[in-house]
Amino acid sequence: MKNKVRAQLCFMMFLEFFIWGAWFVTLGTFLGNNLKATDGEIALAFSTQSWGAIIAPFVIGIIADRYFNAERILGTLHLLGAVLMYFMYQSSAFSDFYILVLAYMILYMPTLALVNSVSFNQMRNPAKEFSMVRVFGTVGWIVAGLSISYIFSWDQGENIGRGLLKNTFLMTAVASLILGLFSFTLPKTLPKAASSEKLGVKEILGLDSLSLFKDKNFLVFFISSVLICIPLAFYYQNANPFLVEIGMDNPTGKMTLGQISEIAFMLLLPLFFTKFGFKKTILVAMAAWVVRYLLFAFGDVNELGFMLIVGIALHGICYDFFFVSGQIYTDNKAGDKFKSSAQGLITLATYGVGMLIGFWVAGKISTTYLLEDGKHLWKTIWMYPAGFALAVFILFAIFFKTEKIEYQS
DSSP, X not given: OOHHHHHHHHHHHHHHHHHHXXXXXXXXXXXXXXXXXXXXXXXXXXXXXXXXXXXXXXXXXIIITTTSOHHHHHHHHHHHHHHHHHHHHHOOSHHHHHHHHHHHHHHHHHHHHHHHHHHHHTOSOHHHHHHHHHHHHHHHHHHHHHIIIIISOTTSHHHHXXXXXXXXXXXXXXXXXXXXXXXXXXXOOOOOSOTTSOOOHHHHTTXXXXXXXXXXXXXXXHHHHHHHXXXXXXXXXXXXXXXXXXXXXXXXXXXXXXXXXXXXXXXHHHHHHHHHHHHXXXXXXXXXXXXXXXXXXXXXXXXXXXXXXXXXXXXXIIIIIIIIHHHHHHHHHHHHHHHHHHHHHHHIIIIIIIHHHHHHHHHHHHHHTBOXXXXXXXXXXXXXXXXXXXXXXXXXXXXXXXXXXXXXX
């Protein structure tokens, strides 16, 4: 791959995840403070990610794989996204905002697959080359969070009260506009399937890989993957509002420690996976979820502030050790025949169904423990995902039988 192309892909990936991190992390805080949304309404807004993930395979399977170049669709979706972000910036009522964010996530979620498709199409050896491009996405998310906290200070107490968090949508609109225009300069990624080729719902959603459920271990892993996304939703939906409410300085910037740890643990994953195997790697990830939420439950911004920082930094283990290991396991079990469809099925189940349930549950529990003064009983709220993650840990430990899975880097 030429250096120019590599630079283009890195910049594309940087902007792709800068765009997501620039508004999604502080969404709950923005909605609660700027639009006076209830916990249930905040859950509805976050669940648009899941609806986007459910609809995304149709966009990719029907349009990108059959009719138009991936980079052109990527550019078009981000240009439309920039317009929607600008209207979200101007929103003053949740009802209007919800329609906009739902439309935006339906457009944005397919772009996650499109940037991968554009990248893979330019690589001779994706297994070795992709990680060095993908890491710029994590850097983009980190830069977005640091900008919000340390450059603009939009997530500080007084500035939140002044409604400055709405500027995150304007910043995202500008980044979306840049990526939308830049995408048309990317190397051509032609559609791979013939437009006349028969393609059904089963293939689009990855349902042709359902035969993998005959393998008891894969079935246990699949169920565990859906269930672990319920406590994951608590983090995405509640972490920033929680840190703001208890008075942490620069909460969004400090939350980027989670992405920094992602980079570190991604480098450690091959060593850990090879030495201890798939089952132990997954169990460590699940245990990290339990520990993280206990740290949130019992930590504070004073003497026990380190507990909150450690809880944030555990994101690398929680995410990489479970989801990346799960992708490796799925790839290994599926073989060549169901390789793509199996990955699509897992994505649909986790980011689609699993997190859709998780956001709903998180909203219900947050509403239950909302006090009259507008604050929450956070200690009690965080015990729920901790207990749920522990239950999934026990389920997986008992029913998943150890098997050897090769790690290919």
